[in-house]
Amino acid sequence: MDKFFTQPNCDRCRKSLKNGRTMSMFNTDRLCLDSLETEHHRPDYHQAVEADHAEIKKGNYNFKGHACIKNKKARSF
């Protein structure tokens, strides 16, 4: 199984990922939901999302930082 689903702790704060996990928009870090929230408040978050969507349009679904779960969350707020 992919490391994304088996990794037990957040790459950023080391908190347990048992209550939810997502992937960073900026790199391939696995984040807990608290760290995701922190990332959403970065001034350059919007640019990271744009870059991610631009890669998807090109058909590159493996763009660094992209994951389906994360994108659902990113679009829901």
Ligand SMILES: [Zn+2]
């Ligand atoms: Zn975290």
